[in-house]
Amino acid sequence: MAKMRANRSVGDLQGTVGGLVYVHRADGTVVVRRAAERKADFSEAQEAQQSLFAQGQLFVRRLKADPAQYQPYQQAARVSRKRACDLAISDALCPPVIHDIDLAQYNGQAGGVIRVEAVDNFAVDSVRLSLSLLAGALVEEGLAVLDVRAARWIYVTQATLAPGTVVVLQVTALDRPGNAATKTLQHVLTAA
Numbered sequence: 001m002a003k004m005r006a007n008r009s010v011g012d013l014q015g016t017v018g019g020l021v022y023v024h025r026a027d028g029t030v031v032v033r034r035a036a037e038r039k040a041d042f043s044e045a046q047e048a049q050q051s052l053f054a055q056g057q058l059f060v061r062r063l064k065a066d067p068a069q070y071q072p073y074q075q076a077a078r079v080s081r082k083r084a085c086d087l088a089i090s091d092a093l094c095p096p097v098i099h100d101i102d103l104a105q106y107n108g109q110a111g112g113v114i115r116v117e118a119v120d121n122f123a124v125d126s127v128r129l130s131l132s133l134l135a136g137a138l139v140e141e142g143l144a145v146l147d148v149r150a151a152r153w154i155y156v157t158q159a160t161l162a163p164g165t166v167v168v169l170q171v172t173a174l175d176r177p178g179n180a181a182t183k184t185l186q187h188v189l190t191a192a
Contacts, residue, residue: 128171169187
């Protein structure tokens with residue numbers, strides 16, 4: 001693999017030219033390598049990944065049309081010395097993950113606190129919680145608020161339920177591209 005610095009004789013080559021691939025790096029260098037030759041058809045998994053990548057590229061195009069939405073990726077790119085479009089595609093391909101739902105301060109009383117640890121490779125945009133009875137009746141739902149110091153999403157309950165009630169808690173985390181992660185659990189309420 002050869003590296004080259006931009007010069008006038010080559011111009012600003014990009015992509016594949018004459019069996020060689022020119023790759024521009026964030027530090028201004030250009031890497032030149034021989035183009036790979038495809039020996040077999042793409043597998044179903046490879047075609048599915050290519051489809052996801054194409055969706056990521058569409059997401060980047062939509063972001064570039066709205067500079068305010070693209071700006072956080074550009075700021076992160078300056079810090080990490082990566083390209084903003086690569087960060088945005090990575091964000092579009094990776095949904096958030098809900099690691100923990102802390103119910104230690106929730107016993108069915110109004111004002112109970114539910115803490116959620118949800119992470120994403122770029123940022124979690126919102127976390128929505130819903131509390132239902134085991135039979136399916138919705139008790140309450142709403143958005144959690146991010147506690148930056150604790151790096152947790154906080155939801156304060158509004159409804160009061162009797163001890164011994166089984167509630168079904170559904171937590172959904174969304175990231176900027178709209179990827180969602182959902183976690184559902186049942187919890188038996190105990191007396192305070």
